[in-house]
Amino acid sequence: MMTHEDTNSHKWIISNLLDCMGGKAPKTIITDQSAAMKKEIAETLPDTPHRHCIWHILDKLDARIGNKEEAGEDIRRVIYDSKIEAEFESQWDSTISHHSLQDNEWLTSMFEVRNSWVPVYLNEHFWVGMRSTQRSESINSFLDRYVNSKTTLRNFARCFNLAIARLRKRESDEDYECLCGQSRLISKFNPIEQQFSEVYTNNIFIKFQNEIKALIDSRFTYCERLGNTKVYTIDDGDKEFMVHFNCQDHTYTCECHLFETNGLVCRHALLVYKQENVAHVPAKYILDRWSKCFKRNYLNERVVAVSVRERRETHKNLPLLLYPVFQKLLDYAVLDEDTQQSVVDGLNGLLISISKSKDRRTESGQIGSVVTTESGSHTHHDYGNENEDNSIKDLVKRRKRGRNPVNRKKSILEVKHEQAKKKYTKKNKSSDLKSEKS
Numbered sequence: 295m296m297t298h299e300d301t302n303s304h305k306w307i308i309s310n311l312l313d314c315m316g317g318k319a320p321k322t323i324i325t326d327q328s329a330a331m332k333k334e335i336a337e338t339l340p341d342t343p344h345r346h347c348i349w350h351i352l353d354k355l356d357a358r359i360g361n362k363e364e365a366g367e368d369i370r371r372v373i374y375d376s377k378i379e380a381e382f383e384s385q386w387d388s389t390i391s392h393h394s395l396q397d398n399e400w401l402t403s404m405f406e407v408r409n410s411w412v413p414v415y416l417n418e419h420f421w422v423g424m425r426s427t428q429r430s431e432s433i434n435s436f437l438d439r440y441v442n443s444k445t446t447l448r449n450f451a452r453c454f455n456l457a458i459a460r461l462r463k464r465e466s467d468e469d470y471e472c473l474c475g476q477s478r479l480i481s482k483f484n485p486i487e488q489q490f491s492e493v494y495t496n497n498i499f500i501k502f503q504n505e506i507k508a509l510i511d512s513r514f515t516y517c518e519r520l521g522n523t524k525v526y527t528i529d530d531g532d533k534e535f536m537v538h539f540n541c542q543d544h545t546y547t548c549e550c551h552l553f554e555t556n557g558l559v560c561r562h563a564l565l566v567y568k569q570e571n572v573a574h575v576p577a578k579y580i581l582d583r584w585s586k587c588f589k590r591n592y593l594n595e596r597v598v599a600v601s602v603r604e605r606r607e608t609h610k611n612l613p614l615l616l617y618p619v620f621q622k623l624l625d626y627a628v629l630d631e632d633t634q635q636s637v638v639d640g641l642n643g644l645l646i647s648i649s650k651s652k653d654r655r656t657e658s659g660q661i662g663s664v665v666t667t668e669s670g671s672h673t674h675h676d677y678g679n680e681n682e683d684n685s686i687k688d689l690v691k692r693r694k695r696g697r698n699p700v701n702r703k704k705s706i707l708e709v710k711h712e713q714a715k716k717k718y719t720k721k722n723k724s725s726d727l728k729s730e731k732s
């Protein structure tokens with residue numbers, strides 16, 4: 295949605311991103327091969343690993359090598375399957391020579407910048423499982439359903455807010471499903487699966503279960519002990535990977551780097567844990583970001599903020615208490631407008647009452663909001679009296695105005711029906727007038 299993809303625009307985007315994030319730089323960043331973006335990121339986010347979208351690069355591969363099908367397959371295999379940098383480099387050289395592509399300038403230029411897009415060079419960083427800009431593309435396609443090139447600036451703000459509200463509603467529904475039901479286990483005697491099922495959201499747990507399923511094809515072929523470390527070689531039915539397992543603290547490293555890049559414990563490590571009779575993985579392998587109790591506070595960013603672990607302990611029963619109540623209210627609210635208004639009025643009354651009570655306690659020095667600091671320490675601030683501005687009633691009224699942001703073409707049947715309706719109304723009006731005159 296940028297009008298100009300130049301250095302100044304990128305600078306503006308990055309500085310605003312940092313502002314929104316309280317000055318905290320992203321852990322990693324993925325873009326296409328925009329030279330302006332690359333320069334700006336290197337200058338303003340020097341500590342943030344930056345990779346180029348692998349999909350955009352490989353999409354050009356076939357055309358750039360003269361559509362040689364076999365060569366394309368071999369090059370892709372080298373890119374995706376290499377486990378260490380030296381292996382990639384030697385395999386790349388031999389594949390390029392084998393297909394007589396040494397003089398291909400595009401391949402040479404891509405090899406020169408290999409550390410910005412070839413997976414093996416980027417496996418030490420956390421990419422949430424992404425190698426391409428797929429997430430950005432899917433957000434684009436989602437927003438296309440709400441705005442288009444003819445949307446005015448005023449309408450854009452309204453439609454954008456509506457789109458964001460839909461996303462949050464979907465997330466809220468998924469949170470509810472995660473909290474109210476536990477996923478079905480697929481292994482009878484794997485305590486680690488049980489451990490993750492209690493913590494992770496349904497979507498992430500399904501991904502984790504794919505690793506459990508893959509244990510069927512996996513077996514260890516070799517193991518040697520080096521002090522406190524055991525080195526396992528695991529054959530997962532496709533390739534072999536080495537797992538270094540620390541016998542004292544039960545931590546591991548695996549050549550596949552699934553945990554480092556995606557945040558998931560891999561099938562190779564699971565096999566080692568099974569072999570070593572480890573019933574629970576160390577806490578560092580359970581990421582807060584995948585936890586069903588990890589809730590971002592969209593509504594009031596000034597409130598909240600204890601460490602995640604502390605918050606989980608303090609509020610662990612809160613969602614279970616509140617969700618059934620709100621779900622019931624929603625069920626009633628959708629019945630008719632009067633009931634909806636009663637629910638809204640009732641909730642507003644509750645908000646005002648709680649807020650006033652907090653204000654009174656704040657004035658008497660009994661309570662303040664708590665804001666998280668990096669170190670996990672707490673700082674106290676006053677609550678603002680914002681219940682009037684953020685009333686649910688206002689939001690509901692605002693939503694009711696205007697038509698839905700649908701920009702579709704009407705069908706021929708609809709157009710004909712409307713024309714007939716207009717004609718009928720016009721005819722009736724004129725006959726009424728005639729009868730009135732007579």
Ligand SMILES: [Zn+2]
Pocket residue numbers: 535548549550551552560561562563
């Ligand atoms: Zn692995």
